[in-house]
Amino acid sequence: MKLPAIKGFDEEAFNKYLKNTGWLMFGKGLSLIVSLLIARYLGPILFGDLNFGLSLVAILAAVGALGLDTFIIREIIQEPNHRDEILGTSLWLRIATNAILIPVAIGIYLISHNLSPNPGEPLTLLVGLLAFASFFKSFNVIDAYFQSQVQSKYVVQVQNISLIVISLIKVAIITLKLPLIYIVFAYVLEGLILAVGLIIVYQKRGLNIFDWHFNKQRAKSLLIKSSPLILSAVMVSIYMKIDVVMLKSVGSKAVGIYSSAQNLSEAWYFIPVAIVTSVFPALLHARKTDLERYQKRLGNLYDLLVYISLPVALFISFFGSAIIQFIYQGKYEGAGPMLSIHIWSGIFVFLGSASSQYLVAEGFTKISFYRTAAGAIINVLLNIWLIPLYGGLGASIATLIACFISTFYLLLIPKTRHQGIMMLKSLFLVTAFQKIFKR
Structure with missing residues (x-):
């Protein structure tokens, strides 16, 4: 491969x-x-x-x-x-x-x-x-x-x-x-x-x-x-x-419809963990021997994870409702739009998995905790606001925003801001376009 x-x-x-x-x-x-x-x-x-x-x-x-x-x-x-x-x-x-x-x-x-x-x-x-x-x-x-x-x-x-x-x-x-x-x-x-x-x-x-x-x-x-x-x-x-726990206040049916979309959206979250775990030793070795190569490998890793997750998010966004209809045979009406929104969280989960290894390599364990806590708090607050208004659709929006904030929390910390900028460049395909135009 x-x-x-x-x-x-x-x-x-x-x-x-x-x-x-x-x-x-x-x-x-x-x-x-x-x-x-x-x-x-x-x-x-x-x-x-x-x-x-x-x-x-x-x-x-x-x-x-x-x-x-x-x-x-x-x-x-x-x-x-x-x-x-x-x-x-x-x-x-x-x-x-x-x-x-x-x-x-x-x-x-x-x-x-x-x-x-x-x-x-x-x-x-x-x-x-x-x-x-x-x-x-x-x-x-x-x-x-x-x-x-x-x-x-x-x-x-x-x-x-x-x-x-x-x-x-x-x-x-x-x-x-x-x-x-x-x-x-x-x-x-x-x-x-x-x-x-x-x-x-x-x-x-x-x-x-x-x-x-x-x-x-x-x-x-x-x-x-x-x-x-x-x-x-x-x-x-x-x-x-x-x-899921907070959505129960709307009713079991709302939980079921949302869960049907969430389970599909999160089914592939093990992929970034497998990739990141496999390349982590190489990252640590580069950090010890060549800091420039270390940063380049991190950037390449962010690019790879975006290349994997972005096409899937785009595809599911357009065909989410059809996929839900096909898999669940019409039993989960309304799950399609939730899936189309929730699937975008995967991009930030992928980038978050990679940047977590960076935080481990640098010994920034407190920052890792703070950004997870920020994501959890934002998720709870947004759910309190959005679930009564939009039910499972609100929960999907809350999850997406929380994942984005948690991943790019690194932009708020001076010593990790560079990594946040690198992830933003990967997200908006800046490095990909740079490579294309260099040719």
Whole structure:
């Protein structure tokens, strides 16, 4: 695979990364297909209920992770002899937190339900079960261990087996025309299979989860180190999921219609992550050896991501309604205009993924947090204003504006302004035209 737009990157490393992410792309594709089948089966109201529950739980799950993954990896690498203590302490911290978050999720839902002008059918059981499904993510500490050993392939194998099994179960539920609650139970089963699978893989590697133990001092140390990342993760979750939660005030049908467009719009967000992750080592190397080449590679990366996302945004803008009609067979009337607006957020998500790596390389972690927080706050404020006026269309506009502000927040900071200008040039194809006219 040739990438002329990012000349200078290690093509062999990039091709290797593409091969390693083949299963990831398969998983994303299968998940999207099953999600579309579920949406067509449930219809706007029930699909809206499901997505509301998933979004509410996803925001709280950011707290349940405790921002520990990075520190688990680092601590195990630095203190391999204390592996069982690090993993045991991390697991029990997450189990305790996620157990508490189950009644918290139900409580938040009940409060919002009682205050809502359009509450709809009670979803207490649905929210509780989805929160319980999220509880099993506590065992992702095993994933962090395998990452520390550069052995993530074992985790990917477990994830793929779980994905295929659950996808078949969900298709069977649709075929048998079973109620929504069965699909919710499928999410619980998915969490359980993943947790059990991770434990089995860990045990098969000659290790023993029963050797893990909790250490109070280690717990304090991990929480102190990870506390800034908890807030950051919550901001990211609010930034990505709050629109669905807030739209519930209009009704489940509005949530369902908006979610049908949002799921299509965001289906390919893993692509910039794959590209940016693959070229990040080359960026770091250039920063150490040649700053001019480092800046050039960043510019080329911004150009590449715009070249990928801009044509898709233009195409979807013109044919969004036809695509919605074809995929959902007329069940989600009104989702087309939402998709045509929401798809433009992808350009800023792509650029934001690339510039995030720049912030990491430069050590500007606070700036990274501030811009995510700015996007989350703007999204909430715009949703408060626009959702009562325009429903899902307002939520799409709010998301687009929030993504733009978050990405180009770098223009407001003197030491990152140059990167913001580089992204603007890529966005408006300035560098592309410069290359054309130079010829």
